[in-house]
Amino acid sequence: MPDTNRTVRVRMAPSPTGYFHLGSARTALFNWLYARRTGGRFILRIEDTDRTRLVPDSLQDIMDSLRWLDLQWDEGPAVGGAYGPYFQSERLPLYHEWGERLISAGLAYRCYCSEERIEALREGQRARKEPIIGYDRHCRTLTAAQRADLEASGATSVIRFAMPLEGETRFVDLLRKIKPFDNDHYRDPILVKTDGFPTYHFANVIDDHFMEITHILRGDEWLSSVPLHVNLYDALGWEIPVFAHLPLILDPSGVGKLSKRKKKGEGGEELLTFIREYRAAGYLPEAMFNFLAGMGWAYSPDTDLFTRRQAIERFDLADINPAAGALPLSKLEWMNGHYIRGLDPEDLAERLLPFLAESLAQPIESLWHNPALPVLVPLIQERLKTLDEAAALIDFAFVEEISYDPQMLVAKGLTPVLSLAALQAAGSLLAELPFTEEGMDVPLRGLADRLGVKVGQLFGILRVATTGKNIAPPLFGSMIALGRARTLARCAQAEELLRRM
Ligand code: GLU
Secondary structure, three states, X not given: OOOOOXXXXXXXXXXXXXXXXXXXXXXXXXXXXXXXXXXXXXXXXXXXXXXXXXXXXXXXXXXXXXXXXXXXXXXXXXXXXXOOOOEHHHOHHHHHHHHHHHHHOOOEEEEXXXXXXXXXXXXXXXXXXXXXXOOOOHHHHOOHHHHHHHHHOOOOOEEEEOOOOOOEEOOOEOOOXXXXXXXXXXXXXXXXXXXXXXXXXXXXXXXXXXXXXXXXXXXXXXXXXXXXXXXXXXXXXXXXXXXXXXXXXEOOOOOOEOOOOOOOOOOOOOOOOEHHHHHHOOOOHHXXXXXXXXXXXXXXXOOOOOOHHHHHHHOOHHHOOOOOEEOOHHHHHHHHHHHHHOOOHHHXXXXXXXXXXXXXXXXXXXXXXXXHHHHHHHHHHHHOOOHHHHHHHHHHHHOOOOOOOHHHHOOOOOOHHHHHHHHHHHHHHHHHOOOOHHHHHXXXXXXXXXXXXXXXXXXXXHHHHXXXXXOOOOHHHHHHHHOHHHHHHHHHHHHHHHHOO
């Protein structure tokens, strides 16, 4: 058993083959939480050995996503550390050395079979419907002379692991009971490929050992790789870390795997799968943290809400629920609203800036200095679920011209003529009134009375005239944000539209 007194060292080991996924983020978060809980170290290691699948900007995306979630790694790219390099592509000599050592010990061997031979072998196995598709161990029994001939002929080779030919492999997972795996299933997997790069399995085991990883927390799709890893640890004579395979996250309906993304139109909402997409959709990292931590773990039976600090105080691997769970997306919306409401309005304004800038095509700088911003943000804070909803509510204050369907100016139950009269009267009043909420409230309500229209009708006309919308922030605040001059100018324009009806 591993020495439990050792400092906890956990790692996130993504392959830079795509953008950082929701499931990867949950794995990273649990690793991070466990490190913080135990005073251990959280390591980021980049598993870039599959050269054919590299996606150039994915490394940046992985780091940006982790930083956005505030899951800072203690060792790894950009920060360094005593166990580097943290890119597997920079550790090739280590893998070669251990490959050779295994060969010398008779625990691995060079295989010279061509890809064509392997493919033909597989096709045959498939055609015969054999239960196990795999290598036939042809090169495992080559004689020294045969090997020498093949080497002399310049044949390319891979290094394969000589798995035990029979028997079963058992291992312990902290979260679930594991049935023994049949060794025959693993027909001498490749450790080092013809391009000199190690396979995932080999590099992963070597690095976890040399980086002194104590606990391996990762998605349960890796469970079937563990028997091979365990045999490798044994062959290398190394201590086996603690395994905890985290539950699968299913799509919101609880049916399919999350990775199978639905596109818009294909039966519902587009499912966001990458952290960058949640970020772009206006979710707060605080909400995302809480949400991800709640998938498979619970801070308390009474509430879904907890802070980062609370999670660190209570997190325990033993409390992770190993059952796969559906992605509770509606909970995320609700949580996000909760965290938005809890922000200091100035902080919220700052976080809204990039969203407003993009949607309004205006520089952040000019938006930041616009006096309408601090007036409007507190007015919409209560109702925002995501940051990207703000622009549609408050854009009217940041543009010169608003456009809308003039029919919207005709209040329900009123004619255009009566709507015009109400708007004109309100305009005259607004030219005189103190431009504050208290200054406008009583006189405008009194006006509605005198005109014999409902307050809702009058305010509705004014809302459309000044914002171009039926749904906008509270009316007085909207007008204050615009200022008297722009409010009156917009009323005058609306009067003109009504006159033309
Ligand atoms: N490189 C693997 C991945 O992309 C790492 C799996 C593991 O944590 O062992 O998920």
